[in-house]
Amino acid sequence: xxxxxxxxxxxxxxxxxxxxxxxxxxxxxxxxxxxxxxxxxxxxxxxxxxxxxxxxxxxxxxxxxxxxxxxxxxxxxxxxxxxxxxxxxxxxxxxxxxxxxxxxxxxxxxxxxxxxxxxxxxxxxxxxxxxxxxxxxxxxxxxxxxxxxxxxxxxxxxxxxxxxxxxxxxxxxxxxxxxxxxxxxxxxxxxxxxxxxxxxxxxxxxxxxxxxxxxxxxxxxxxxxxxxxxxxxxxxxxxxx
Ligand code: GLP
Numbered sequence: 736x737x738x739x740x741x742x743x744x745x746x747x748x749x750x751x752x753x754x755x756x757x758x759x760x761x762x763x764x765x766x767x768x769x770x771x772x773x774x775x776x777x778x779x780x781x782x783x784x785x786x787x788x789x790x791x792x793x794x795x796x797x798x799x800x801x802x803x804x805x806x807x808x809x810x811x812x813x814x815x816x817x818x819x820x821x822x823x824x825x826x827x828x829x830x831x832x833x834x835x836x837x838x839x840x841x842x843x844x845x846x847x848x849x850x851x852x853x854x855x856x857x858x859x860x861x862x863x864x865x866x867x868x869x870x871x872x873x874x875x876x877x878x879x880x881x882x883x884x885x886x887x888x889x890x891x892x893x894x895x896x897x898x899x900x901x902x903x904x905x906x907x908x909x910x911x912x913x914x915x916x917x918x919x920x921x922x923x924x925x926x927x928x929x930x931x932x933x934x935x936x937x938x939x940x941x942x943x944x945x946x947x948x949x950x951x952x953x954x955x956x957x958x959x960x961x962x963x964x965x966x967x968x969x970x971x972x973x974x975x976x
């Protein structure tokens with residue numbers, strides 16, 4: 736794992752955006768795996784700014800998002816569909832048919848898992864997967880204990896994850912209890928992975944990721960099984976390393 740330490744959230748975002756922009760320019764047909772959460776928000780703003788100012792085009796790019804809450808329609812402001820449109824897709828020139836996200840409202844959720852996994856294969860897999868990290872080490876919504884062999888699946892969210900994510904909801908009760916997420920094995924199939932982390936809330940998770948072993952109780956440790964992982968993290972997130 737290649738670790739790049741930066742000063743703060745702003746620098747992490749600029750650095751990450753530049754990293755992604757260079758990949759998009761080098762390969763206009765790139766398949767980008769995308770994440771939600773507070774971590775990549777500013778990175779997305781930078782991508783939008785660059786698209787406006789420098790004309791980097793996403794006309795041929797395909798995006799594959801990691802996860803979605805079960806039960807929230809695409810129009811719900813807390814759905815990841817809504818988040819992605821608001822922070823990124825509505826501001827780029829990417830055709831909507833090239834945007835892929837798992838549906839949290841499909842009638843048959845198991846079929847939806849199979850469809851999503853198949854789709855990733857059909858489009859040729861993810862070239863660059865952007866990841867955040869949960870305080871408990873989750874990646875996507877793969878909570879501690881998830882098999883490293885997992886493919887797209889339905890998960891029950893850890894209480895700590897629901898609490899961490901409740902800041903976006905009116906109350907904790909309204910945070911969904913389940914989600915659909917690509918699996919750890921699906922993530923590891925990506926040709927390259929870029930993990931971002933900022934702030935002291937992530938410091939324990941980063942210490943564990945960087946200094947401890949590989950274990951299913953700590954999902955992000957699976958990344959050590961991958962040969963091309965870059966971490967961009969700020970000083971606060973790396974303070975225990
Ligand atoms: C969320 C998402 C993850 C994200 C992580 C960290 O629950 N499912 O994809 O990386 O938790 O979120 P944040 O960036 O808001 O700290």
